[in-house]
Amino acid sequence: MTGGAVEISPVGRVESSLVDRSAAPRQPDEGAPEAWLVIDERYLAALDGLTAGDQVVVLTWLDRADRDTLVVHPRGDLTRPPTGVFATRSPDRPNPIGLHDVEVLAVVGPRVHVRHLEAIDGTPVLDLKPVLTADR
Amino acid sequence: MTGGAVEISPVGRVESSLVDRSAAPRQPDEGAPEAWLVIDERYLAALDGLTAGDQVVVLTWLDRADRDTLVVHPRGDLTRPPTGVFATRSPDRPNPIGLHDVEVLAVVGPRVHVRHLEAIDGTPVLDLKPVLTADR
Numbered sequence: 001m002t003g004g005a006v007e008i009s010p011v012g013r014v015e016s017s018l019v020d021r022s023a024a025p026r027q028p029d030e031g032a033p034e035a036w037l038v039i040d041e042r043y044l045a046a047l048d049g050l051t052a053g054d055q056v057v058v059l060t061w062l063d064r065a066d067r068d069t070l071v072v073h074p075r076g077d078l079t080r081p082p083t084g085v086f087a088t089r090s091p092d093r094p095n096p097i098g099l100h101d102v103e104v105l106a107v108v109g110p111r112v113h114v115r116h117l118e119a120i121d122g123t124p125v126l127d128l129k130p131v132l133t134a135d136r
Numbered sequence: 137m138t139g140g141a142v143e144i145s146p147v148g149r150v151e152s153s154l155v156d157r158s159a160a161p162r163q164p165d166e167g168a169p170e171a172w173l174v175i176d177e178r179y180l181a182a183l184d185g186l187t188a189g190d191q192v193v194v195l196t197w198l199d200r201a202d203r204d205t206l207v208v209h210p211r212g213d214l215t216r217p218p219t220g221v222f223a224t225r226s227p228d229r230p231n232p233i234g235l236h237d238v239e240v241l242a243v244v245g246p247r248v249h250v251r252h253l254e255a256i257d258g259t260p261v262l263d264l265k266p267v268l269t270a271d272r
Contacts (some may be wrong), residue, residue: 005145006197008231045206048220053188056222059233061142062264084184084262085193086175086264093193095144095180095262097195097233099149126231128222 010061010124011046012039012110018120032118037125039110050107055131058100058117061124065096097126146197146260147182148175148246154256168254173261175246186243191267194236194253198262201232233262 016035035091037058039047050056069092071082102114112128152171173194175183186192205228207218221229238250248264 005143006199008144009141013228027207036149041220046220046222046230048218049223050220054223057235059231064144070179071184082184083234084178084182084186086182087185087190087266089265089268093263094147094182095195097263099193099235099265127229127233129225129235130223131223 008061008126010040010126011043012037012125013117014038014117014121014123014125015111016119016121016123017118018118020120032116034105034113034115035117035119037112037117037128039112039125041110042069044110047107047110047112050104050112050128052104052106054104055129056102056104056114057100057129058114058119058125059127059129060098060100060119061126062091062092062096062098063120063124064120067094067096068094078114098123100133110126114120140194144197144262146176146190146262147171147179148173148261150174150196150253150255150257150259150261151247152255152257152259154254156256168252169203170241170249170251171253171255173250173253173264175261177246180246183246183248186240186248186264188240188242190240191239192240192250193265193267194202194234194238194250194255194261195263195265196234196236196255197262198227198234198255199231199260200227202228203230203232205229214266237267 072090074080074088105113210216210227241249
């Protein structure tokens with residue numbers, strides 16, 4: 001019914017001091033560090049116009065997630081009833097795409113410095129999009 | 137550098153009266169209609185707990201996008217300077233994943249009725265996530 005699979009090639013990787021999923025904050029207001037997005041040279045032109053101060057959504061591929069999980073206890077709290085992953089932000093889900101709202105601190109060639117990224121080192125980056133404003 | 141491609145299987149499809157990309161509004165406040173997300177039966181359990189009134193982000197695969205486009209005139213306006221797609225919301229980009237903030241109107245078995253979805257009929261659905269609140 002849903003048709004064929006699609007193939008996604010990461011456009012870059014996260015470079016971060018976070019190296020362990022268990023240490024990664026679940027949300028950026030829980031203490032995520034600054035990090036770098038290192039974009040592959042072949043996608044460099046796609047960064048044109050991105051500047052310090054921009055608010056962007058970074059899409060990542062949560063490559064350590066369990067894609068067979070359909071139901072979880074929200075936030076791992078066993079006292080809470082099992083809930084379908086589409087009603088939670090669990091990283092474990094059929095297509096574990098992470099959404100991260102970050103501020104751009106600097107763009108240096110293919111490297112984008114960002115504030116408050118709750119993704120671990122090496123996480124594949126799929127896309128960057130500006131947070132919506134009226135004119136972009 | 138960025139490692140291997142990842143394979144994503146859509147979890148469902150959009151059912152909408154929008155059938156033509158040129159007629160699709162670029163943003164939901166430009167008149168997107170109500171639509172249905174028809175989730176594949178094998179992912180039905182992942183909908184548990186999703187209810188009318190929930191605000192969710194729907195991730196779609198914009199399967200008619202041009203994945204070779206790296207630079208565009210924002211909003212197709214030729215008077216505006218060419219800009220890298222990572223600094224725009226152009227659907228044409230290396231990994232054309234759509235993000236759609238919608239309100240759930242009803243969940244009926246594997247079918248999720250939503251308000252203001254600016255995706256055309258047949259668009260593959262990759263994921264649903266609740267808009268962030270403190271407890272999910």
